[in-house]
Every structure is written in structure tokens, then in C-alpha cells.
Amino acid sequence: MNLFEVALAARENAYAPYSGFKVGAAIRTRDGQVFGGCNVENAAYPQGTCAEAGAIAAMAAAGAREIAEVLVVAGGDMTVTPCGGCRQKLSEFSGDDTVIVMAGLDGERERTTMADLLPGRFSVTHLDGEKHD
Structure with a gap:
């Protein structure tokens, strides 16, 4: 599956009545599955979700x-x-080499890796050795 097409189709279903700013995301897993997501706004602004969060879910x-x-x-x-929150959410399921592509409606604009997008990211390795109650 083409990630751009999946993300673009998801973007079309975005619920963005307040900002009018539609975003789509697509994730390819290491075993080849593809999942899409779109942003979903809410009248109580902080309760909305980003496209990346939808695809992760x-x-x-x-x-x-x-x-x-x-x-x-x-x-x-x-x-x-x-956004910063989505960078952390993506990093939960990503390796340093995970490819992150940013696109406009005309196609790919920029490509980077998780390590470059979120250097010094907080991960489960920070929790090693911690006592959990």
C-alpha cells in the first residue's frame, strides 16, 4: 500500500470544523501492515486528537x-x-532508524528518522531499574 495515498485518504475524513486544518497520517509496520489516521477536533480544544495518534491507535x-x-x-x-506529543507517541513504537516522511498535498517534502526528529527521546530504557509500585 502506498503510504501517501492512505494518509491523503485519511486526511479527507479529518474532522476539523474549528481550525479547518486537516491532517492525515499513515503508518507502515515492520511486517508490512498499513494503518491510517486523521485529526479529530473537539469543541473542548485540548480533547482533540492528532492524525498520528489515530494511526497509532x-x-x-x-x-x-x-x-x-x-x-x-x-x-x-x-x-x-x-507535534511534540506525537513525536513521543511515535517513538514508543519506533526505532532510531524509523523513517518519518512529511508531505504536502503535492507529495513528499521532507524525510528524516525518529532519532533526528526526537533526539534524546524518553523511552522504556529510562525506566529500567526503577521500582514500580
Whole structure:
């Protein structure tokens, strides 16, 4: 499956009545499964969800846990990157080499890795040795 097409189709279903800013995301897992997500706004603004979070939720619901590649697509002239919260959410299921692609409606604009997108990321390795109650 083409990640750009999946993300673009998901973007079309975004619920963005307040900002008008539609975002779509697609995730390819290490075993080749593809999951899409879109942003969903809410009148109580902090209660909305990002496209990446929607794709992660679909992936997790299907039992997948390892992201190989992510593509995020949004309109406008500026390249849109995942927000800080989504960077951390993506990193939970990604390796340093996971490919992150940012696209506009016309196609790919920028490509990076999880390590470059979120250097010094917090991970489960930080929890090793900690006592959990």
C-alpha cells in the first residue's frame, strides 16, 4: 500500500470544523501492515486528537507494535511535522532508524528518522531499574 495515498485518504475524513486544518497520517509496520489516521477536533480544544495518534491507535488495536515508516500529510505551503506529543507517541513504537516522511498535498517534502526528529527521546530504557509500585 502506498503510504501517501492512505494518509491523503485519511486526511479527507479529518474532522476539523474549528481550525479547518486537516491532517492525515499513515503508518507502515515492520511486517508490512498499513494503518491510517486523521485529526479529530473537539469543541473542548485540548480533547482533540492528532492524525498520528489515530494511526497509532488503529495499529495497536490490530495488535501491531513496531513502526517502520510514518507519513504525515497536510495542506499549506509550510512542511508540517508531527507535534511534540506525537513525536513521543511515535517513538514508543519506533526505532532510531524509523523513517518519518512529511508531505504536502503535492507529495513528499521532507524525510528524516525518529532519532533526528526526537533526539534524546524518553523511552522504556529510562525506566529500567526503577521500582514500580
